Structures are given as C-alpha cells and as structure tokens.
Amino acid sequence: MNRLLSVSAVALIASLSAAQAQTEIQWWHAMGGELGAKLEEITKGFNDSQDEYTVVPSYKGTYPETMTAAIAAFRAQEQPAIVQVFEVGTGTMMAAEGAIVPVHQMMEEQGAAFDPAGFLPAVVGYYTDTEGNMLSMPFNSSTPILYYNKTVFEKAGLDPETPPKTWAEMEEFSNKIIESGAASCGFTTGWISWIHTENLSAWHNQPIGTEQNGFGGTAARLTLNGPVQVKHWENLKRLSDEGIFKYGGPVGGDNAPPMFYSQECAMIMNSSASRAGVIANATDFEVGYGMLPYYDDVEGAPQNSIIGGATLWVLSGRPDQEYAGVAKFFEYLSSPEVQADWASFSGYLPITQAAADEMAGFYAENPGADTGIKQITLNEPTENSKGLRFGNYVQIRGIIDEEFEQLLSGSKDAQGALDAVVERGNALLEEFEAQSQ
Amino acid sequence: MKRTLFRNQLLPWLLLAPQLAITFVFFLWPAAQAVRQSFLREDAFGINTSFVGLANFKALWSSPEYLNSLQVTVVFAVSVTVLSMGLSLLLAVAVDRMIRSTSLYTTLLVWPYAVAPAVAGILWWFIFNPTIGVMPYFLDTIGYDWNHISSKSDAMTLVVIASAWKQISYNFLFFVAGLQSIPASLREAAAIDGAGPVRRFFDITLPLLSPTTFFLLVVNIVYAMFDTFGVIDATTEGGPAQATNILVYKVYFDGFVGQNLGSSAAQSVILMLIVIALTVVQFRYVEKKVAY
Numbered sequence: 001m002n003r004l005l006s007v008s009a010v011a012l013i014a015s016l017s018a019a020q021a022q023t024e025i026q027w028w029h030a031m032g033g034e035l036g037a038k039l040e041e042i043t044k045g046f047n048d049s050q051d052e053y054t055v056v057p058s059y060k061g062t063y064p065e066t067m068t069a070a071i072a073a074f075r076a077q078e079q080p081a082i083v084q085v086f087e088v089g090t091g092t093m094m095a096a097e098g099a100i101v102p103v104h105q106m107m108e109e110q111g112a113a114f115d116p117a118g119f120l121p122a123v124v125g126y127y128t129d130t131e132g133n134m135l136s137m138p139f140n141s142s143t144p145i146l147y148y149n150k151t152v153f154e155k156a157g158l159d160p161e162t163p164p165k166t167w168a169e170m171e172e173f174s175n176k177i178i179e180s181g182a183a184s185c186g187f188t189t190g191w192i193s194w195i196h197t198e199n200l201s202a203w204h205n206q207p208i209g210t211e212q213n214g215f216g217g218t219a220a221r222l223t224l225n226g227p228v229q230v231k232h233w234e235n236l237k238r239l240s241d242e243g244i245f246k247y248g249g250p251v252g253g254d255n256a257p258p259m260f261y262s263q264e265c266a267m268i269m270n271s272s273a274s275r276a277g278v279i280a281n282a283t284d285f286e287v288g289y290g291m292l293p294y295y296d297d298v299e300g301a302p303q304n305s306i307i308g309g310a311t312l313w314v315l316s317g318r319p320d321q322e323y324a325g326v327a328k329f330f331e332y333l334s335s336p337e338v339q340a341d342w343a344s345f346s347g348y349l350p351i352t353q354a355a356a357d358e359m360a361g362f363y364a365e366n367p368g369a370d371t372g373i374k375q376i377t378l379n380e381p382t383e384n385s386k387g388l389r390f391g392n393y394v395q396i397r398g399i400i401d402e403e404f405e406q407l408l409s410g411s412k413d414a415q416g417a418l419d420a421v422v423e424r425g426n427a428l429l430e431e432f433e434a435q436s437q
Numbered sequence: 438m439k440r441t442l443f444r445n446q447l448l449p450w451l452l453l454a455p456q457l458a459i460t461f462v463f464f465l466w467p468a469a470q471a472v473r474q475s476f477l478r479e480d481a482f483g484i485n486t487s488f489v490g491l492a493n494f495k496a497l498w499s500s501p502e503y504l505n506s507l508q509v510t511v512v513f514a515v516s517v518t519v520l521s522m523g524l525s526l527l528l529a530v531a532v533d534r535m536i537r538s539t540s541l542y543t544t545l546l547v548w549p550y551a552v553a554p555a556v557a558g559i560l561w562w563f564i565f566n567p568t569i570g571v572m573p574y575f576l577d578t579i580g581y582d583w584n585h586i587s588s589k590s591d592a593m594t595l596v597v598i599a600s601a602w603k604q605i606s607y608n609f610l611f612f613v614a615g616l617q618s619i620p621a622s623l624r625e626a627a628a629i630d631g632a633g634p635v636r637r638f639f640d641i642t643l644p645l646l647s648p649t650t651f652f653l654l655v656v657n658i659v660y661a662m663f664d665t666f667g668v669i670d671a672t673t674e675g676g677p678a679q680a681t682n683i684l685v686y687k688v689y690f691d692g693f694v695g696q697n698l699g700s701s702a703a704q705s706v707i708l709m710l711i712v713i714a715l716t717v718v719q720f721r722y723v724e725k726k727v728a729y
Contacts, residue, residue, distance in 0.1 A: 064693070064694045067696075068693050068694070068696070071481050071482055071696065074482055074483075075482065075483045092480075092481055092696060095480065096480065096481065096482040096484060097484070098482075098484050099482040099484060247586065247587055248586075249586045250586075250674070250676050250677065251674075255566070255567060255568050255586060258568045258569060259568060262568070264568075392695060392696070392697065394694055394695055394696075395690075395691070395694070395695040395697070398690075398695075401676070402676070402677070402678040402679055403678075405587060405676065405677040405678040406678050408587050409587060409588070409589065409677075409678070424502075428697075431697065434478060435478055435479065435480045435485065436480050436485060437485065
C-alpha cells in the first residue's frame with residue numbers, strides 16, 4: 001500500500017511538473033459512454049499535436065447538470081474555459097453578456113484561422129446573432145428523421161424501399177401494417193417538443209414565436225398555437241386514440257425506442273444521432289431511413305428541419321493565454337478530418353462544408369446516414385426555420401410535454417393545449433426578460 | 438433532570454464548537470442565503486440582480502402549477518403515510534405474535550431500509566415500466582392497461598408504492614419496539630375478561646401504542662415531503678403533466694434545471710416554514726401530551 005502511494009505520488013509530481021510548462025484548459029462536457037470516450041480520443045489528438053496547451057475534458061453529467069455546474073462555477077469564479085451547452089440553453093447563455101466570450105470575437109482577437117463562410121448555415125445559423133456572428137462553436141448537432149422497419153413493411157405488402165412522405169401516407173401505411181398484423185402500432189416518437197412542435201413548425205415554414213423565433217431579443221413571445229401546429233396535435237391525438245400512434249414519454253421519450261426495437265411499432269421519429277443505437281438494437285429486422293413526414297396541403301412544406309444537440313461556449317474571466325489555446329483547439333475541432341471522424345462515428349452532423357465533402361465516401365457506404373444532412377439543407381433556411389432562441393426554454397419544453405399529455409388524456413383539446421403552452425410559456429419569457437434587464 | 442456544571446467557561450463552548458460549526462455551515466448559512474435569494478430577481482449567472490420584495494412569493498400564490506404542487510404533495514404525503522404505517526403495523530403485530538422466527542422476519546423486513554432512494558426508484562421503474570416491466574404484463578392479463586407515462590393516477594400510485602415500501606422497515610422497527618413494551622399482563626387480563634383478539638387490539642394495543650404512532654406520523658410526513666426526491670426523480674420526474682410534482686421536486690426543477698433562482702428560493706423558504714411547523718408540533722404535542 002505504502003509503495004503504491006509513493007509511486008502514485010511520484011507520478012503525480014511528474015505530471016504536475018510536465019503540466020506546468022503547458023497551459024491547462026478545462027472543458028466541461030455532457031458526453032457519457034462511447035461518445036465520451038471518442039471525445040477524449042479527439043482531445044488527446046489535439047494535446048499530442050502540440051506542446052503548449054493541454055485540454056482537460058471533464059464529464060459533468062447530463063446537459064442540465066453540466067450547464068448548472070458551469071453556472072455555479074462561474075458564480076464562484078471557478079469556471080472552466082469551455083463548457084458544452086445544449087441548444088435550449090442558448091437563450092440563457094446568450095443573454096449572459098459578460099459571462100461569455102462570443103466565439104467569433106475570441107477567434108478574431110487570437111488571430112485564429114476562422115472562416116465563418118465555411119460553416120453550414122443550417123447548423124451554425126442556430127447559434128449566430130442577428131448580424132450572423134457565431135456565438136458558440138457547434139460540436140454535436142443532429143436533426144430528427146424517420147426510421148422505419150423494412151421487414152415489417154414487406155410483411156404488410158408495402159414497398160420496403162419507400163418510406164411515407166406525408167402525414168396522409170403515415171396514416172395509410174400504418175393502417176395497412178396494423179390490418180396485416182405485421183405490427184400492432186404504426187409509429188412512435190421521441191421528443192414531442194423538439195420534433196412535433198419546433199421541427200414541425202420549421203418543416204412547414206411556420207413561426208413559433210415573435211422576433212424571428214426569438215433571435216431578435218428577449219422581448220420575443222411564443223406564437224406556436226397557429227393552425228398548422230393545432231392541426232398536427234389534433235391529428236396525433238386522433239391517431240393515438242386509434243392506436244396507430246403510441247406516446248413514448250416526456251422529454252426525449254425514453255419508452256419510444258424500445259417499442260421500435262421490439263417491432264411493436266413499425267416506425268419511429270428520433271434524432272439522426274440515434275442511428276448507431278438503432279442499428280445496434282435492430283437485430284431481427286432491417287432499418288430504413290426517411291425524412292420527416294409533412295402535410296402536403298401546407299404551402300412551402302417541406303422547408304428544412306432544424307437542429308438540436310449542443311455547442312461549446314467560451315466563458316469569460318480566464319487568463320488570456322487560455323483563450324489562445326481555446327482558439328487553437330477550436331481550429332482543430334472544426335478541421336475537416338476531425339469533423340468527419342467525429343460525425344461518422346457518432347451520427348452527428350458535420351459543421352462545415354469541407355467536412356461534409358470529406359464524408360462523401362462514408363455516406364456512399366452507409367445508406368441513410370446522410371438523411372439528416374439532406375433534410376437540414378433541403379432549402380435555404382427562412383426566419384421560421386433557422387432555429388429558435390428563447391430564455392427559460394428548458395422549462396418551456398417541459399410545458400410543451402405537459403400540455404401534450406393533457407391533450408392525450410383528453411382533458412384539453414389541441415387548441416386549448418397549445419394556447420396553454422403559449423400562455424404559460426410567455427409568463428416565463430416575461431420573467432426572463434425582467435431578469436436580464 | 439441532573440444539571441452538570443462546568444467550572445471552566447470555555448470548555449462547554451469548545452465541546453459544542455464542532456456541532457455548531459457544522460450547523461452553521463450546512464444549515465444556517467444556506468438557509469440565510471435562500472431567504473436572501475427569495476427577495477431577489479436574478480439571472481442565472483448573477484450578473485443582474487434586483488430587489489423585488491415579496492414578488493416571488495406573490496407569483497407563487499397566483500401560480501396554478503404551485504397550487505397544484507401543494508395539492509399533489511398533500512395527497513402524496515397522506516397516501517404514503519397511511520400506506521406505509523398501516524402495512525408496518527400489520528407486519529409488526531404479526532411478528533409480535535411469533536415465538537421462534539421473530540428475529541429472522543425482523544431482519545428480512547428491515548432490509549429495504551438500506552436501499553438508497555434512487556436505487557429504490559430504479560427498481561420500481563423497472564417493475565412498472567409499461568414496455569418491459571413485469572407488473573404491467575400481469576395487470577394486462579387481468580385487463581388493466583397500466584401506463585404511468587400518460588396516466589396521472591397510475592403515476593401517483595407508482596410513486597406512493599415506491600416511497601411507502603422504503604419506509605415500511607423504519608416504521609416496522611418502531612412498532613415492534615412499541616408492541617414489546619406493552620405489558621403482556623394487560624392483554625392477558627383483557628383476554629380473561631372475555632375480549633377477543635380484535636377487541637384487545639383496538640382497546641388495549643392501539644391506545645398504548647399511540648406515542649409511537651404519533652411520533653411515526655410526524656416522521657412519515659416529513660419523509661414523504663422531503664426525502665422522496667430520489668424516488669420521484671428516478672421514476673416519474675414529476676410527470677405526467679405535473680401529477681407527481683411534489684414541492685421538493687419543484688424546488689429542484691425550477692432552480693437547478695430551469696435556473697429560476699428567485700422562485701426556487703421562495704419555494705424553499707416556504708418548505709422551511711413547513712418543516713419548522715412540523716418540528717414544533719412534534720416537540721410540543723407529541724413528546725409531551727401523548728403519554729400515559
């Protein structure tokens with residue numbers, strides 16, 4: 001025991017003296033499991049490539065936990081230089097002027113090679129200000145797509161190579177599947193808020209809030225109780241009553257994937273980044289990929305889908321030499337090789353055009369892997385399909401789930417539920433506006 | 438009571454110092470912070486702070502979600518207390534009548550108390566999972582479609598069962614101890630007078646157990662209101678549609694997930710007042726008046 005201690009003490013001293021020559025950069029992230037291991041491998045690649053800086057990644061738990069930890073650390077003046085924040089935290093981070101260093105500003109100050117034009121607008125647009133300046137560095141972005149069970153499609157007499165394109169087809173295909181007995185449920189879904197409210201709106205070029213979906217400032221309010229959203233929620237309620245659609249739970253919908261894997265439901269809408277997980281779990285059937293269905297009577301549909309995932313924010317108040325290292329690290333992260341490696345491993349979207357080109361070979365070998373990127377780049381993003389930015393949005397997403405559950409339980413109709421989302425959400429937005437003044 | 442007199446004035450303070458330091462650092466200081474925060478409106482990073490008086494409290498009383506949470510907490514606390522105390526009393530009475538296997542049963546029944554709340558939550562989450570759980574499978578065979586993800590009453594039932602199960606061991610131990618301290622001669626005398634077992638239980642055992650029962654009542658309410666965070670977080674996360682969002686969980690969610698510090702602090706101040714009230718009840722009434 002004593003010997004072990006002294007050996008580790010020597011190792012500790014050795015590592016400390018080695019580290020002293022280098023500038024350490026703390027990076028707090030929320031990637032557990034295999035993604036976390038890959039993230040560490042990528043970081044190691046950077047640390048080995050030069051000897052001035054060492055990036056130290058630390059896993060801090062779930063997205064909300066990581067964000068809360070970073071905010072608490074900031075208040076105690078112990079903040080990391082880089083923190084990974086999920087997309088719904090964007091509004092909170094952006095409003096915290098003085099706590100963050102916008103990425104475009106930092107890259108300029110440090111004289112880093114940085115070409116905003118090289119990034120995919122559909123990905124970085126979510127994280128830019130109204131002048132188009134990039135505020136945070138996209139790291140892992142995904143978009144929802146449709147996964148379907150080809151084996152069940154075949155059994156039901158459907159063409160296994162043709163996924164449903166519209167909601168009318170979703171219903172028609174589901175009915176055929178259930179009638180033929182190939183599966184007992186047509187479809188399920190993760191993320192009611194992200195997929196069936198936010199993406200539904202972008203996909204049909206409908207606004208979900210004022211001030212360009214909140215990009216214009218904290219005076220923005222929700223307007224997601226429009227006719228298209230109401231029609232879709234009504235539709236989901238009806239399909240749920242008929243047994244065609246099965247609800248998978250709030251937030252990410254933890255119970256949805258098992259229903260798809262067990263072949264109870266023939267289709268699932270979920271993040272494009274779940275692709276690896278879907279393939280690993282689809283042991284008894286073949287998986288097909290399609291874009292999200294749309295309503296063909298809505299003009300302008302399909303527009304483009306929006307992303308989700310997380311970006312890296314730079315926090316202020318660290319020594320200057322750390323920011324020089326962060327700029328170098330971001331250069332490395334956005335290089336086509338690193339991007340292509342990360343995106344093909346994880347199923348997340350590449351963030352630059354160069355990286356997307358680099359991945360052409362991968363996409364050719366893995367049919368369906370490019371569904372997400374095709375979908376977000378389908379059309380030039382409009383004000384309605386660039387993304388969204390509201391304060392207190394984590395809670396607003398919770399409200400969306402709750403009101404959807406009220407709709408399913410029959411205590412509210414679609415209009416009533418969405419009106420309630422707007423009313424309760426706007427109270428939170430008013431609170432947020434008051435807080436940040 | 439015997440009074441101890443210290444000659445040295447410093448010694449008592451010195452002996453108390455560790456306990457006082459812990460109380461200050463882990464209780465008084467955070468409590469003071471919460472009270473201060475409850476009068477402020479502040480963004481998550483603490484950059485803009487303004488004093489808003491009682492606005493955070495007023496907002497709570499006019500918030501349907503908060504009132505709903507209060508109601509949910511009452512239903513939850515009463516159900517957990519009644520269920521866990523009822524079952525424990527039943528088990529304790531059963532064990533009290535055993536002659537040889539008492540210690541074996543006692544040991545087995547105390548086990549669940551060692552399970553951490555989060556682990557207990559996960560266990561029940563698996564048992565009742567609508568897709569892969571055992572219970573929904575059995576309930577389905579008798580024609581009940583269990584789904585705590587969309588049904589509010591199913592969700593409440595789940596968290597009540599999971600929370601009550603954890604507390605049964607604790608209640609059981611106290612009830613067994615309470616039963617053993619009742620002189621057997623009283624019950625024997627009643628039996629000789631012709632009272633049946635049920636009559637003896639209600640006329641002799643239950644009244645004599647009342648100090649224990651009252652003590653457990655307060656402890657169980659406190660447990661249900663404040664110690665069940667882990668169970669809720671691991672099973673329903675307050676859902677569906679806030680059906681299981683008890684006050685403690687709402688403090689956590691609004692503060693830590695939603696970053697709404699003012700409102701969260703105001704809620705924790707209200708909870709603090711509730712704890713103080715329960716403590717006063719326990720000390721003033723339970724420990725003094727319920728005695729024979």
